[in-house]
Amino acid sequence: MADHIATALSRPLPPEVEEKARLHLLDTLAAILSGAHLPAGLAAARLVPRLGGPPEAVVIATGQVTGVVTAALANAMAAHADETDDSHVGGRFHPGCAIVPAALAMAEAGGRSGTDLLRAIVLGYDIGARAVMGMGVRSADTARFSTHSIGGTFGATAAAAALAGLDRRGAMHALSYAVQQTSGVPYWRRDADHIEKAFDFGGIGARNGTMAALMVQSGWTAVEGVMTGNPSFLSAFGEQPNPAALCDGLGQRFEIMGAAIKKWCVGSPIQAALDSLMALIETHGIGPQDVAELRAIMPDDRLHIVDDRDMPDVCLQHLLAICLIDGGLGFAAAHDRARMGEPAVLALRERIKAIPSKELTEARPPRQAIIEIDTRGGRTLRHHTRAVLGTPANPMSRDQVVAKATDLISADLGAERTDALIRAILAIEAIPDVRALRGLLSAQR
Numbered sequence: 010m011a012d013h014i015a016t017a018l019s020r021p022l023p024p025e026v027e028e029k030a031r032l033h034l035l036d037t038l039a040a041i042l043s044g045a046h047l048p049a050g051l052a053a054a055r056l057v058p059r060l061g062g063p064p065e066a067v068v069i070a071t072g073q074v075t076g077v078v079t080a081a082l083a084n085a086m087a088a089h090a091d092e093t094d095d096s097h098v099g100g101r102f103h104p105g106c107a108i109v110p111a112a113l114a115m116a117e118a119g120g121r122s123g124t125d126l127l128r129a130i131v132l133g134y135d136i137g138a139r140a141v142m143g144m145g146v147r148s149a150d151t152a153r154f155s156t157h158s159i160g161g162t163f164g165a166t167a168a169a170a171a172l173a174g175l176d177r178r179g180a181m182h183a184l185s186y187a188v189q190q191t192s193g194v195p196y197w198r199r200d201a202d203h204i205e206k207a208f209d210f211g212g213i214g215a216r217n218g219t220m221a222a223l224m225v226q227s228g229w230t231a232v233e234g235v236m237t238g239n240p241s242f243l244s245a246f247g248e249q250p251n252p253a254a255l256c257d258g259l260g261q262r263f264e265i266m267g268a269a270i271k272k273w274c275v276g277s278p279i280q281a282a283l284d285s286l287m288a289l290i291e292t293h294g295i296g297p298q299d300v301a302e303l304r305a306i307m308p309d310d311r312l313h314i315v316d317d318r319d320m321p322d323v324c325l326q327h328l329l330a331i332c333l334i335d336g337g338l339g340f341a342a343a344h345d346r347a348r349m350g351e352p353a354v355l356a357l358r359e360r361i362k363a364i365p366s367k368e369l370t371e372a373r374p375p376r377q378a379i380i381e382i383d384t385r386g387g388r389t390l391r392h393h394t395r396a397v398l399g400t401p402a403n404p405m406s407r408d409q410v411v412a413k414a415t416d417l418i419s420a421d422l423g424a425e426r427t428d429a430l431i432r433a434i435l436a437i438e439a440i441p442d443v444r445a446l447r448g449l450l451s452a453q454r
Contacts (some may be wrong), residue, residue, distance in 0.1 A: 010136060010236065013259045017132040017171045018125050026263045027438070030127045032410045033095055033134075035434045036270050037088055037105035038069070039414035042421050042452065043274075043340070044090030045070035048205035053086035066114035070421065072451040077114045078219045081165070084110035085215035089207040091344070093417065094324050097378035098375050098400075099267055100138030100160050100360035101146060106207075106215030107161030108133035108168050114219060116443045123437030129168040131265050137214075138264040139166020139256070143236075145249030148310050149195075154246055158193025161214020169222035182231035188242045201319055269400040270410055274340050274417070276323035278311040280399070281378035285392040286332050289380060292392075297333045297357050299384045305329060306379040308372075309365035315349040316363050321346050323453035329380075330357040340416060374402040382445075407435070421452040 022030070044050045055072055062076015068083045075083075088094050088106035095105040108130055116126040139157045140163035166187040170180050193209055225231070236242045236255055241252040272281050282305050289295060292366040305325060307315075318324040321331075324342045331336045334353060348354055369377050374396055382390045396402035398409075405413075411431055419427045428447040433440065440446070 011177045014167050015177045018128050029265050030131050032149045036415050037109040039417040040093040041069045041084050041087040043417040047090035049090035049204045050087035052204050053083040063231040065118040067447045069450045070452040077118045081110045081114040081215040082212050083217045085211035086207045089211035089341050092276045095268050095270050096277050097268045100141045101156035102160030103210050104134045106211030108164040111165035111215040111218040112168040115169045120442050122214045123440035129171045133164035133168035136167035136266040142254040144247045145251045155193030155195040159215050162217045165214045165218025166221045169218045173222040173226045179225045180205040181233045182225045183221045185231035185235045188235050190217040242246045272398045276315045278315045281394040284394040285380035301385050302336050302383045303361045304381040306364045308370040309367050310370045312365045325356045326361045330354045
């Protein structure tokens with residue numbers, strides 16, 4: 010792992026991997042810009058002046074330039090202030106919200122190129138996912154620790170260490186500080202404000218990763234050989250430890266290719282259900298008046314995350330009702346808490362049933378969903394989404410990702426700067442110093 014981290018920036022990426030990295034970078038920046046105005050992003054921005062630091066990296070949307078760790082933490086909080094950011098099923102974490110802020114902050118501090126930034130991001134996805142895979146977690150219900158915090162910490166540490174220019178020994182020491190900072194307990198499901206969850210998924214990893222790199226860059230030494238053996242990372246955190254998974258396929262299998270970009274800005278388990286419902290709406294022209302009963306058949310290991318929740322963007326029944334009433338689902342509607350109390354929405358929710366399915370949990374590709382609708386006219390309509398739009402089995406195109414990013418950031422940046430930022434990210438390998446992006450990352454409102 011240390012060898013791979015220390016040499017990552019010198020290795021060209023395959024064209025398809027480089028393109029995927031550009032799209033995940035754009036998607037994460039859009040998540041940060043839109044999330045900066047939500048509670049978690051605002052909470053982070055309030056903390057920035059108290060943490061401070063030298064003027065090394067920008068706090069996106071605010072225009073503040075501060076220390077690397079502070080900027081990485083704040084941007085990561087905004088990146089997961091919502092359910093907009095990417096995810097990685099095999100790694101059981103949201104990679105972009107931790108890795109991209111850490112990589113961007115370190116790249117700014119070092120005056121690194123766009124190419125270096127892309128390679129560091131890809132590295133972060135590779136190491137973060139493999140750290141979790143090595144733990145051998147059987148399911149979300151058996152995990153003793155939050156894999157989201159762990160994957161983010163290791164991914165951000167790898168990206169930051171590479172951009173800090175650490176050699177093999179320095180990378181080993183950075184990994185040791187990543188292990189010592191590994192934490193996270195999965196009671197984040199009870200966070201109704203999405204602030205602690207933003208810290209667990211994004212902030213803790215970005216902060217810990219940049220801290221690990223900076224400590225070693227400043228001359229701190231650490232213990233080597235800490236990933237396996239006893240005691241080690243795997244002996245402490247592994248459920249069914251698989252040491253071989255830590256390095257399996259490094260340099261040949263790029264985990265960013267297994268990451269998903271969301272079509273819908275809502276909780277990941279709801280994506281397939283919305284895909285299915287929209288397919289039925291578009292095919293049959295149905296609306297709420299046509300529905301006698303709607304059944305959402307969902308994987309039984311994920312349903313509890315989104316079943317009848319009190320937050321609009323992670324509540325399955327609420328979002329299905331809004332989608333039926335509006336004939337679609339945009340960012341604003343998915344986050345309108347007031348609509349959770351609308352009589353029409355509540356009446357429709359009474360006719361929506363969530364049904365857990367062990368078969369869908371075991372189905373591949375994962376996170377499938379089935380929507381069945383009994384109409385008032387006596388028909389039963391059914392759609393089974395097997396490959397969710399945005400997942401590796403059904404990836405979003407460049408145009409689709411650009412459309413999503415434009416919807417999320419144009420209100421903040423305006424049409425001209427939105428277009429300029431998107432063009433810059435899609436050609437980021439031509440940028441010799443990523444600090445050139447700062448002027449495009451400050452909101453105008």
